[in-house]
Amino acid sequence: MGAIRCDDERLALHLSGERFAAIYELWGNEKEAQEKAQDICYEQTVEFPGDLLPEGVIKSSVVGKIEAFLPAGQDRYRATILFAVETAGKDITQLLNVAYGNISIKPGIRLVGLELPASMLADYPGPRFGRRGLRKILGIPDRPLSATALKPMGLSPKELADQACEFALGGIDIIKDDHGLADQKFCPFMERVARCAEAVKRANQATGFKSIYMPNVTSRQDRMLDLALEAKRLGAGGLLVSPMLCGMDSLALLAEAKDLDLPILAHPSFGGIYANASQGGISHGVLYGTLPRLLGADATVYPNFGGRFSFSKEECMEISGMSCALLGNFEPMFPAPGGGMTLERTEEMIEAYGKDFILLVGSGLHRGTGSLRKNAERLIEMLSKM
Amino acid sequence: MGAIRCDDERLALHLSGERFAAIYELWGNEKEAQEKAQDICYEQTVEFPGDLLPEGVIKSSVVGKIEAFLPAGQDRYRATILFAVETAGKDITQLLNVAYGNISIKPGIRLVGLELPASMLADYPGPRFGRRGLRKILGIPDRPLSATALKPMGLSPKELADQACEFALGGIDIIKDDHGLADQKFCPFMERVARCAEAVKRANQATGFKSIYMPNVTSRQDRMLDLALEAKRLGAGGLLVSPMLCGMDSLALLAEAKDLDLPILAHPSFGGIYANASQGGISHGVLYGTLPRLLGADATVYPNFGGRFSFSKEECMEISGMSCALLGNFEPMFPAPGGGMTLERTEEMIEAYGKDFILLVGSGLHRGTGSLRKNAERLIEMLSKM
Numbered sequence: 001m002g003a004i005r006c007d008d009e010r011l012a013l014h015l016s017g018e019r020f021a022a023i024y025e026l027w028g029n030e031k032e033a034q035e036k037a038q039d040i041c042y043e044q045t046v047e048f049p050g051d052l053l054p055e056g057v058i059k060s061s062v063v064g065k066i067e068a069f070l071p072a073g074q075d076r077y078r079a080t081i082l083f084a085v086e087t088a089g090k091d092i093t094q095l096l097n098v099a100y101g102n103i104s105i106k107p108g109i110r111l112v113g114l115e116l117p118a119s120m121l122a123d124y125p126g127p128r129f130g131r132r133g134l135r136k137i138l139g140i141p142d143r144p145l146s147a148t149a150l151k152p153m154g155l156s157p158k159e160l161a162d163q164a165c166e167f168a169l170g171g172i173d174i175i176k177d178d179h180g181l182a183d184q185k186f187c188p189f190m191e192r193v194a195r196c197a198e199a200v201k202r203a204n205q206a207t208g209f210k211s212i213y214m215p216n217v218t219s220r221q222d223r224m225l226d227l228a229l230e231a232k233r234l235g236a237g238g239l240l241v242s243p244m245l246c247g248m249d250s251l252a253l254l255a256e257a258k259d260l261d262l263p264i265l266a267h268p269s270f271g272g273i274y275a276n277a278s279q280g281g282i283s284h285g286v287l288y289g290t291l292p293r294l295l296g297a298d299a300t301v302y303p304n305f306g307g308r309f310s311f312s313k314e315e316c317m318e319i320s321g322m323s324c325a326l327l328g329n330f331e332p333m334f335p336a337p338g339g340g341m342t343l344e345r346t347e348e349m350i351e352a353y354g355k356d357f358i359l360l361v362g363s364g365l366h367r368g369t370g371s372l373r374k375n376a377e378r379l380i381e382m383l384s385k386m
Numbered sequence: 387m388g389a390i391r392c393d394d395e396r397l398a399l400h401l402s403g404e405r406f407a408a409i410y411e412l413w414g415n416e417k418e419a420q421e422k423a424q425d426i427c428y429e430q431t432v433e434f435p436g437d438l439l440p441e442g443v444i445k446s447s448v449v450g451k452i453e454a455f456l457p458a459g460q461d462r463y464r465a466t467i468l469f470a471v472e473t474a475g476k477d478i479t480q481l482l483n484v485a486y487g488n489i490s491i492k493p494g495i496r497l498v499g500l501e502l503p504a505s506m507l508a509d510y511p512g513p514r515f516g517r518r519g520l521r522k523i524l525g526i527p528d529r530p531l532s533a534t535a536l537k538p539m540g541l542s543p544k545e546l547a548d549q550a551c552e553f554a555l556g557g558i559d560i561i562k563d564d565h566g567l568a569d570q571k572f573c574p575f576m577e578r579v580a581r582c583a584e585a586v587k588r589a590n591q592a593t594g595f596k597s598i599y600m601p602n603v604t605s606r607q608d609r610m611l612d613l614a615l616e617a618k619r620l621g622a623g624g625l626l627v628s629p630m631l632c633g634m635d636s637l638a639l640l641a642e643a644k645d646l647d648l649p650i651l652a653h654p655s656f657g658g659i660y661a662n663a664s665q666g667g668i669s670h671g672v673l674y675g676t677l678p679r680l681l682g683a684d685a686t687v688y689p690n691f692g693g694r695f696s697f698s699k700e701e702c703m704e705i706s707g708m709s710c711a712l713l714g715n716f717e718p719m720f721p722a723p724g725g726g727m728t729l730e731r732t733e734e735m736i737e738a739y740g741k742d743f744i745l746l747v748g749s750g751l752h753r754g755t756g757s758l759r760k761n762a763e764r765l766i767e768m769l770s771k772m
Contacts, residue, residue, distance in 0.1 A: 004538065006545060011540055011572050014570075014571040014572035046537060047749075048538035053538065057540065058541075062540035087539065087566075090569065092606070093604050094568040097566060097604070097628065098566070101628070102658070104630075104656050104657060105658025105661070105696075106696065107696055151432060152433065152448070153432050153433070153448055154397055154444035154448035156397070179433075180473070182475035182479075182483070183480075186397050186400035218479050218483070219475075220638065221633060221635060221639070222611075223477075245479040246635060247635070249607060249608075252606065253606070270482055270486060270490050273668075275491070278664070280662065280663075303491055310493055366390070
């Protein structure tokens with residue numbers, strides 16, 4: 001009894017020996033943390049007790065392997081675990097399942113790194129445009145980019161288009177839908193996209209700028225590609241999507257679609273709990289950096305430090321770092337910090353991020369005594385000073 | 387400046403006045419918790435500062451409304467917030483965006499309830515089979531149902547099919563893929579489904595039972611429906627999917643597909659962090675109860691109390707409760723507790739859950755001195771005793 005029988009010869013034929021690494025922070029004393037590391041090796045692969053597994057290829061090559069285990073602070077350890085690339089199948093759902101599936105339910109385990117060999121990276125699109133491509137579209141070779149959001153929810157397509165026109169006249173590079181604009185009765189998707197894209201185009205003709213409008217296509221995946229293609233036809237210059245709401249694979253769906261060819265901005269909605277979990281979850285760098293970039297985001301929106309959210313400067317720098325860290329041959333994407341930003345903080349942001357970021361200022365452009373257009377012009381001026 | 391202009395008459399025409407309720411637990415002292423409730427009303431809708439909004443329909447009807455605010459413990463409050471149904475669009479991505487989008491990034495806010503009017507429930511499929519339908523398929527009118535998982539990862543389709551055959555001969559009602567079985571080289575999806583479905587069918591012919599095989603179709607959504615239809619063609623009797631890995635809308639995709647018509651088992655992989663977050667996240671009842679049921683799951687798998695995960699009995703009872711609480715006209719679904727279950731605990735489980743649950747025993751059936759078949763028979767016997 002308990003005799004799992006496995007044709008080891010056959011199994012070995014299907015295992016290349018190549019592995020990917022997932023890096024975890026583990027909470028507890030050394031013994032507890034080591035048990036957690038050991039548990040991850042089994043729970044994330046065979047989901048089967050070690051004592052019931054026969055000696056052989058499953059145990060030696062399918063079960064994860066602890067490659068490194070080091071202290072990382074008071075009652076905190078860092079383990080690197082290697083998994084056979086074949087366990088992760090060919091798409092993001094199974095990769096995430098191996099890296100952080102069932103253990104998302106166990107306390108004290110945080111995924112803080114993911115290192116994939118070239119053979120796995122080949123299954124993912126990466127940014128279609130990346131920093132260089134987006135700069136080329138916008139015609140901005142070297143200053144930090146600017147972005148804003150059309151809001152508040154409740155305005156009509158025409159009212160939002162008027163806003164988009166003002167922002168474009170003021171020179172904002174990326175004018176995106178607020179992420180809460182979907183396909184609502186009071187502001188239907190098609191009419192909004194048509195009007196806003198047209199408004200930005202008209203403004204560009206007047207100014208000579210190359211501003212783009214990015215509508216929010218977050219929706220059921222079986223409708224998303226149609227929305228995106230319609231958006232393109234109507235003149236959208238990019239797409240906004242919240243992958244935690246519609247599945248991480250939604251990014252790849254958009255990044256790989258033929259005939260689409262638009263830059264993608266990933267929004268952090270619904271996923272904050274992974275980053276904020278105090279002794280668990282997924283690190284800021286992996287959640288908002290590695291993963292969206294792997295799946296094809298050209299820029300990643302996240303709540304900036306010192307705004308109305310709680311990320312620290314260090315956490316934001318981690319995201320920024322992972323948006324351009326070595327990741328196969330993938331292009332770097334832009335970090336796009338936002339969330340309660342004001343014009344007054346522009347200089348501080350340039351000091352923190354350098355020139356390769358997108359400063360997302362939303363309601364901050366509605367403040368003060370100037371018009372939307374004047375505020376936009378002031379932002380661009382400040383971004384151009386560096 | 388700062389003058390948002392909104393055609394109130396037009397906007398009012400598009401608002402029915404109907405609202406849905408989201409219920410939150412908020413951490414902090416009374417003043418802090420009240421500020422959090424207020425913040426949710428704005429952050430989740432207009433994402434715009436109140437002082438920049440004009441008096442009018444946006445402020446009165448698009449911004450959320452605090453309906454109730456009550457103490458819920460030490461430095462803990464419970465707020466019911468009403469949102470116009472129109473803010474949530476027509477699908478789950480935007481509903482979740484309003485209920486728990488950006489505030490997932492803010493600490494101390496937990497979504498613990500969701501109450502939707504009939505007009506919104508109409509946008510969701512609910513269980514196609516539910517408890518009654520699944521009992522009918524399985525021919526088990528009133529005892530608790532049994533389920534097991536084919537494992538460990540690494541076995542070949544033939545080896546897993548032999549296991550499936552043993553379980554079916556022993557009378558296990560639902561034989562599902564372990565959720566880590568995807569489309570791996572060492573165990574390709576199509577071959578596995580063909581062999582396991584065939585094995586279960588053969589066993590049924592011998593026993594007269596109506597066991598079903600449920601393969602795991604968790605994958606990129608643009609491939610999922612094809613996998614599911616292929617699985618059906620090959621004789622699968624249901625589908626396993628992990629909606630937190632591929633997006634909550636993946637459930638609706640399967641539940642609404644014409645020509646598919648198979649019961650769906652939702653798996654909790656990757657989403658545990660929402661439930662486990664100590665002062666944030668989404669309650670067990672909403673995450674594993676209300677949401678999968680709304681979207682069409684016929685049963686919801688979750689880690690049982692006293693197993694190898696950390697959910698408490700109270701949390702499990704909450705899931706069980708929400709799987710049959712009033713939710714429009716939707717059928718109740720089955721709670722399917724699992725995760726480190728043993729035969730010895732069967733009686734305790736029946737005491738806790740009554741007859742309407744699926745007891746999921748995985749490696750527990752591999753323990754002891756009996757064969758897989760004998761252990762399965764013993765489980766069914768114990769479930770039949772009540």
